[in-house]
Amino acid sequence: MVELFKIWFISVTIIDVIDIVIVALTLYFLYQTVKNTVAVQIFYAIVVILGVYFLTEALHLRLLNLILRTLGGIWLLAFVVLFSQEIRRVLLLIVRSPIFSAFTRSQMNETLDEIARAAIEMSEKHTGALIVFARSTNIKMTIETGIPLQAQLSKELLVSIFNPKSPLHDGAIVIQNGVIEAARCILPLTLTTRFQGKHLGTRHRAAMGISEQADVLVLVVSEETGKISLAEEGAFVPGITPTNLYDMLAERLSGSRPRAVEKDLALLVEELRSANVTLATKAETGDSLPKSRKGL
Secondary structure, X not given: OOEEEEEOOEEEEHHHHHHHHHHHHHHHHHHHHHOOOOOHHHHHHHHHHHHHHHHHHHOOOHHHHHXXXXXXXXXXXXXXXXXXXXXXXHHHHHHOOHHHHOOOOOOOOOOHHHHHHHHHHHHHOOOOEEEEEEOOOOOHHHHHOOEEEEEEOOHHHHHHHOOOOXXXXXXXXXXXXXXXXXXXXXXXXXXXOEEOOEEOOHHHHHHHHHHHHOOEEEEXXXXXXXXXXXXXXXXXXXXXXXXXXXXHHHHHHHOOOOHHHHHHXXXXXXXXXXXXXXXXXXXXXXXXXXXXXXXX
């Protein structure tokens, strides 16, 4: 192997440089994942312990190195327990990458319009709602906490489920592949109680909680304000309004073009068609004019 340079008695090759870059990028990615969580201090501690371990290896401090190696298995178990949510988040990021998207594409279809119309109607009536859209993650345990329905989705059914007088209105419903799998499901609550300076109610904390733990999109209709919200990846999507709700759902669930884009394309086609008709009319008028003059 070609030697690039030496640091004291250590020879550095191109493989060593690649190895260091990969480790550095991995640590940076892990830091970006946990930097806004309570686990960031534990992450710092683990990095320091790893540094001490390699230092004892280099300085031949055998006893201290032996102790650190003996505790390595315990640290690994503690790492998995303490970073369980962060590890789940990293795995979700990997699953959502373009490599896996072809295998985990959601089967949501033309039911988006029904969902959007139901959400807008419940918003106008200040009817609280909590709807979970399962994507690539299996949320069978969440579905089992509710009452199984296996019902075909429709606007009328959604509105009737969340009617305050309905026995199924408490909790969330889970939608998978255009089918209402279950109603009255119990969702985990996030530890976060405020988001962007605003206090979160139980319904919004439940939406954020399940989106932290699984690859889902959660639609929330506030009973107090009637506001419609979407939660994913442990945060709420900004700028949700009744007018753009369909486009937001289409973008995040079916991967299809938003309705606004389709309208713009339709208008563009109509403008081009009108322009072609106008040009054709002018061309015919221009051709006939010389003929009339020639006749004179």
